[in-house]
Amino acid sequence: MKRNYRTKSKIGLLALFLIFTQVIFSQTNDEVQLRKIYDVALDQGKSYDWLNYLSNQIGGRLSGSIQAQQAVEYTKAELDALGLDQVWLQPVMVPKWVRGTPEFAYFETDPGSTTNVPITALGGSVPTPPKGIKAKLIEVQSIAELDALGADKIAGKIVFFNRPMDPRQINTFDAYSGAVDQRSSGAREAAKFGALGVIVRSMNLRLDDFPHTGGMDYGDTPLDQRIPGAAISTNAAELLSATLKLNPEISFYFKQNCKQMDDVQSFNVIGEIKGSTHPDEIIVVGAHLDSWDLGDGSHDDGAGCVQSMEVLRIFKEMDYKPKRTLRVVLFMNEENGLRGGRKYAEVAKKNDENHIFALESDAGGFTPRGFSFDASDTNFKRALSWKPLLEPYQVTMLVQGFSGADISPLKNDTIVLAGLRPDSQRYFEHHHSDNDRFEHVNKRELELGAAAMASLVYLFDTYGIETAGE
Amino acid sequence: MKRNYRTKSKIGLLALFLIFTQVIFSQTNDEVQLRKIYDVALDQGKSYDWLNYLSNQIGGRLSGSIQAQQAVEYTKAELDALGLDQVWLQPVMVPKWVRGTPEFAYFETDPGSTTNVPITALGGSVPTPPKGIKAKLIEVQSIAELDALGADKIAGKIVFFNRPMDPRQINTFDAYSGAVDQRSSGAREAAKFGALGVIVRSMNLRLDDFPHTGGMDYGDTPLDQRIPGAAISTNAAELLSATLKLNPEISFYFKQNCKQMDDVQSFNVIGEIKGSTHPDEIIVVGAHLDSWDLGDGSHDDGAGCVQSMEVLRIFKEMDYKPKRTLRVVLFMNEENGLRGGRKYAEVAKKNDENHIFALESDAGGFTPRGFSFDASDTNFKRALSWKPLLEPYQVTMLVQGFSGADISPLKNDTIVLAGLRPDSQRYFEHHHSDNDRFEHVNKRELELGAAAMASLVYLFDTYGIETAGE
Structure with missing residues (x-):
């Protein structure tokens, strides 16, 4: 119990005694309070x-x-x-x-064969065009991987950021810190290579059907170069990733009409x-x-x-x-x-x-x-x-x-x-x-x-x- | 880190050094494992x-x-x-x-005016007679209060034990220990004063509608003197207690056909x-x-x-x-x-x-x-x-x-x-x-x-x- 910092200075025995009794008293009083x-x-x-x-x-x-x-x-x-x-x-x-009307998304394995997936616009995102965006997907695990792929592989596509939060972290906030750059900076970075939009795996350690929103930051990206970003549920992210492994040519559609007022x-x-x-x-x-x-x-x-x-x-x-x-x-x-x-x-x-x-x-x-x-x-x-x-x-x-x-x-x-x-x-x-x-x-x-x-x-x-x- | 208890004995410098390096090594290895x-x-x-x-x-x-x-x-x-x-x-x-068919209970404020309440037979309880038990209630907070009331006030009634678990306990197992005697010994003690049955507030810190069962002990009470015991949900316990304050003459009915095989x-x-x-x-x-x-x-x-x-x-x-x-x-x-x-x-x-x-x-x-x-x-x-x-x-x-x-x-x-x-x-x-x-x-x-x-x-x-x- 090193509560009384005044004991640092030189003091006499009497003062020490007084302080000691005060510490004892205040300790008891603290416990009571x-x-x-x-x-x-x-x-x-x-x-x-x-x-x-x-x-x-x-x-x-x-x-x-x-x-x-x-x-x-x-x-x-x-x-x-x-x-x-x-x-x-x-x-x-x-x-x-404001979010506007509910977002809508699906992936298409063959023409006409679509699977709906739950998404939610990231906070601050621009809308898609009124008819939505439909494009091929490219899955990446990180912004570094995005950079390595470059414009050749990215331009004209929707980038799917799918690095999960690390379940081995004891403090889940550490797992969050280790994954959230995909949400906060993914759209800004993908836009540099001509991507049309980004879909980000939800910041959630559990596999379930809830998409999780959260802030994103366009930085100094000019208004007309900003691309829309949405989060997808962890279950749907797993499904999408598995489907992409079977067929890398599937396309993804999403539509959102959120707006900054x-x-x-x-x-x-x-x-x-x-x-x-x-x-x-x-x-x-x-x-x-x-x-x-x-x-x-x-x-x-x-x-x-x-x-x-x-x-x-x-x-x-x-x-x-x-x-x-x-x-x-x-x-x-x-x-x-x-x-x-x-x-x-x-x-x-x-x-x-x-x-x-x-x-x-x-x-x-x-x-x-x-x-x-x-x-x-x-x-x-x-x-x-x-x-x-x-x-x-x-x-x-x-x-x-x-x-x-x-x-x-x-x-x-x-x-x-x-x-x-x-x-x-x-x-x-x-x-x-x-x-x-x-x-x-x-x-x-x-x-x-x-x-x-x-x-x-x-x-x-x-x-x-x-x-x-x- | 006081892991190596052999340092208690008298040992030379070399041995100390060896042990020291071993401790360092094993510590690191423990961390890895x-x-x-x-x-x-x-x-x-x-x-x-x-x-x-x-x-x-x-x-x-x-x-x-x-x-x-x-x-x-x-x-x-x-x-x-x-x-x-x-x-x-x-x-x-x-x-x-075995529990048998679902238990059934209500309290009656006026003839024909009844309110159903969720109960569950306590584990090990004897059944009620096939037609159930209907009697006046007496609410107590403890076995000590039961003892103080004595046979005059208890005989022919159903005893309602209603002492809540103490929400001020930080470790909820302490709150459990402080209340569970009502469940484990309530029937045994109430039988001594001629009670017909006992209803015990569920061991639950939350107010909700679930009755919680759990073991009860008749001790050496002869078989023909054992009375049935049931737990009632915390919400119903609150309702029952409030109703009893308005009208101490209400009666309580319960029926259970559990059985020891x-x-x-x-x-x-x-x-x-x-x-x-x-x-x-x-x-x-x-x-x-x-x-x-x-x-x-x-x-x-x-x-x-x-x-x-x-x-x-x-x-x-x-x-x-x-x-x-x-x-x-x-x-x-x-x-x-x-x-x-x-x-x-x-x-x-x-x-x-x-x-x-x-x-x-x-x-x-x-x-x-x-x-x-x-x-x-x-x-x-x-x-x-x-x-x-x-x-x-x-x-x-x-x-x-x-x-x-x-x-x-x-x-x-x-x-x-x-x-x-x-x-x-x-x-x-x-x-x-x-x-x-x-x-x-x-x-x-x-x-x-x-x-x-x-x-x-x-x-x-x-x-x-x-x-x-x-």
Whole structure:
């Protein structure tokens, strides 16, 4: 337990004794407070009810949609009802991309002999021409393979990116990182060689029939050279690949009429409890309120939103008066723009606010395993010193690494950024697909995540961070 | 890394150096072997296919049922196909309890105004009379409350045990332990005060409509004084309790025609790979092949069976030759008798076999969090020394505690007993109910459990245990 960093300086025996007794006392008090947090979360939790509403009454809430606006209004009203010191909407302009009518695709082995396959337009994709695109397919496993094939083999075809996520990865986010370049950059790269479109194997470790959307980036590809991209379900990707091995001459047809509209007005939703002794030190707990339009966005990231709201509700319920200012921030537009995260950091900087700690939950509402920290070694060690307090709650994985997209613009030399790390095994079965549904969120797992977050917020509120100057 | 316990003795510098290099080498080799185990389990796993057959082609397999016999034959054939050194059936007589026709229950608020509620007979219960039982209800929260009320308040009534599992427990098995006495002893205790029957709130942390069965024990209650017991779904328990508060005079009706038959012949299924250098030291990995008759027994304990089989299959696939003899044991009759576990230990003792390590998986096919050990401090410390090897696989919870029911009869002064500890949050939503279904088992989570088990078996095979005499 290396919690009291003041012991570094030279101090007398009496001071040592006083500090020692204080450490003993505060340790016991910390244990009591964490137990209270968990009791409130597990016995009187509100997060599951909120998520039920957000998922089943509002549903998928892509930036710029009516549902996104409904989610803003709903969560603001719920935060208002908590009796926080202040609740407000922070305006932010967001991109608006719409899917249009359902996509349609098939492959044709012989003229007239077609097999329909489930696809979904990638977020941000251009549409196909109104009559769709029909062309021969070329299957590749990577962008490197695409480059090696070159224009001769690619021009005039539809490129089929089919590298699976690696099942041997223990953390499924590592498997995602190892495959997602096909989705994010595939269309941009294939266009360079004259491809007509790209079909990407869904980012899903399981074989099933759900196509998974997700952001793609055309970079500086001129508007008239952009080609449409769609994801195909893993089952259909397997079928297509097997069919191509039998007959490389099959053709593929797909049609989508998605569209990028003008930016529209939206909001980050913010609520805060003012700090009692260090009101100028701000702690943020947050998640993103927008989701993709498939499914209802329960895991990505409705869960994170209701957990973040629950953190402040738990403290109100416990009648805990934070020393620092605690803020819940529901960011708009993480999925296809990060405008909300950037806006929040921009306003914070303009107002010369001092953020000491920000915690994000954006990895699903599963049993929490731990947290990952983007922080100085000193502050990471401080977090590690709290491990014995978190272990009784099976929160044991405290590691250095990525925190979260929405809080990343807050990064500076002193702030501690952290991300909740739930068990990752089932996440990519749901992520960005129609299979991201409320029924796949477990009440207890969701609540345990909220309690773990509240515990870490409590500890940073109680002990603060070490700033560079100290 | 405190793996080499020989460093305790006085040794020269050269020996120290040799041992040091050996430790370094074996550490690296251990890392390589564990990675291989996980690669085979996650990339070429067979456990999920086996479970699919066991659950969907055979289904629930209560001791003495045709399904239990089918499960014996199926798993033996699959073990035969692995090319182990020996596969055999170990005869064991098991109790046979049958549910009969579906149970039926309702409560009546006014004459003729009834509400049906889902119940299931507790395993081992006597039937109601053919016409059922109808009586006033008395709700209690505990056996202590029952005792305090006494015969005056209890005689002639149906006792309704309604203490919920405590949602504040982090490990749901602790919540189970804190509530299950109502199910196991409720009927026995209520009979002492002249109750006509007992209805027990299902052991389920979630509010839903599934009644959960499970074993009950009449102890030495004479046959003619035994009263029937049934579980009621948590939703119906809540409804019943609320209704009783409005009107304590409501009556309850239930009917069940379950029956205890004569014992029948069954089998433990056993397969082994002979040890190359210490064939007389036996390592067991096992689970129970029987299940309750509701649902298909996927989590309890089909998952453990296929994981145990997978451990030996992984070693065959890796072409790993164990030093010790590795045995997979699929125990019969854990749920309502433990006859298989007792028989296995009895035969092992008769044959003077030397079991050094036994590992059981009987807590569901969820993401593995760690293992609990019933072992000497020295051997527990040895297991702890392997933590750095297991941590990359997120297997971090190595604790002392209960191992497993089926291996418990093997307990002696030297053997190391251990149980796989998967994430427990969702287990009791499925346990002993029609909601224990294949669709609720996740392929990766199941495979990660098998790989964790194989890793621990590998380590005990490589390093052995410290026996009392050393």
